[in-house]
Amino acid sequence: MLPLLFVYIAEYVINQGVAPTLMFPIHETPFRHYRAFYPSYNAIYQVGVFLSRSSTPFFRVHRLYLFSMLQVVNLVILVLHAMFDFIPSVWFIFIIIFWEGLLGGLVYVNTFAEIGDRVPEEDREFSLGATTVSDSAGICIAGLISLGLEGSLCRFQVAHGRELCREVYRRL
Secondary structure (H helix, E strand, O other), rough: OOOHHHHHHHHHHHHHHHHHHHOHHHOOOOOOOOHHHHHHHHHHHHHHHHHHHOOOOOOOOHHHHHHHHHHHHHHHHHHHHHHOOOOOOOOHHHHHHHHHHHHHHHHHHHHHHHHHOOOOOHHHHHHHHHHHHHHHHHHHHHHHHHHHHHHHHHHHHOOOOOOOHHHHHOOO
16 A cells, blocks of 8 residues: 555656646747646656556566655656756656656556455455555645645746746736
8 A cells, every 4th residue: 555655645746746847948848838838748647657557467566665666756856857957858857757657557556456466355345445545645645745845846946047937827
């Protein structure tokens, strides 16, 4: 349950609190409008999730903590980029977001596959139900963290001369 909780906290903090602040000058991107960043990140993330959740017929992952920690690394990298603007292109962000989706989907599907393989049949239904609390709790915790994080990252960017956050919110 803990790998699923950790992966969900990290990925939903990325999705809710960090991704809205990952903007680049529009002329350096494939977009025409700043409002296109966030839905594009979400679509790329969902493709990664779909592919990895469809992967168990082909391969299985058993070291779930490793993939959860890699998701935390993604979170740290993206928070640091939101603060210090060191990733040179939105295309690298696309790759990280796709990787985020892959990791989240892998941990999700393999958590439930492990329960199916390792938990005795008489305990399986309870285990599956109890495990679903992890993803819901992770999303809830991430939402609470993201409430303050997005605004803090935006204020940090503006205070350090990066006005994109302010411009986007001014236009909404």
